[in-house]
Amino acid sequence: MKTLITAAAIAATTFATTVQAAPEAYVLDSSHSQIVFQYNHLGYSTGYGMFSGFAGEIQFDQEDPAASSVTVSFPVKSMLTGWQARFDHFMSPDFFAATDDEMVTFTSTAIEVTGENTALITGDLTLNEVTKPVVLDATLNQVGDHPMEGKPWAGFSATATVLRSDFNLGAFAPFISDEVQINLSVEAMKAD
Template sequence: MKNLLCATALLMAAAAPALAAPETYVLDASHSQIVFTYNHLGYSTGMGMFSGFEGEIAFDQEDPAASSVNVSFPVRSMLTGWEARFDHFMAGDFFDAADDEMVTFTSTGIEVTGDNTALIIGDLTLNDVTKSVVLDATLNQVGTHPMANKAWAGFDATTTLLRSDFGVGAFAPHVSDEVSVTLSIEAMKAE
């Protein structure tokens, strides 16, 4: 999912005004989140979040399709709001996640769809399975950060994943196989 965030950042940057050369932006881990939701037995909408990602975007404003994004984060950085649910998600029914297991996203292509929108296509690796995913991204803003006094970019993206595609489909269809993912990312121009 973190890879998804990076891909979103790249897409957003691609929709920004052109610059002379590709520039590297790094994710601001303190202001970047991935939220996922799923249907729980028809009674409620379950939610969780990942934060604290690492990643960078190589952004070419003159040729946005030539940009790229890479993101990663530990599976165990998941927040569920209830320790017993987290423990269940990390156990054998779902991730069976080791302390060092990572989620990664590497973009493979970008399709600019509007002045500040794009589709970011990339490989998401989750639970030792790699699948192609598409992020529907929107550039929120590019400019000088008022506190950091450096170039900054912010963007949102959405996608839908099937848990079963990544080997974590326990209890489907009662607990929905389909998971909605929303990303919100900030990235700063690298020093």
């Protein structure tokens, strides 16, 4: 009987410790995190742009990924287009009419685990002062100690499709596609 009570106490303690485990804070590695977007230009070509060097935090629970969360923000004017005239047009009243301090933000609201390393991350995307829900189809690429930094690291990739018109950025549609495809690749380090 004593053995049974001891075993039950150990099991209860183990269960309580597991239940109380909390997500751990990871900070985005700005030098290895990019968002690439693409759109169809008049049927002749695919235009590309990128955001890089942005900040964010992931509350990562590897044992219970649905309990994780993510927040990211970056200035609209950090957009890279590869051609100054295109950047200037994107920042004009035809599209963003962006101020120097205008931010793009994403805050997760739910995570649905879909596989061993995959999940659908639903969140609020604020772009051009409009907030709409967006779903990221995400993959955990790898998690473990970084070979050069010697600390826990995680890598994620994700895709999504948004409509420019949902964010009052639909100029010249449908000639320039309303749909914009987004590809994300981020690395994050465990916070100190």
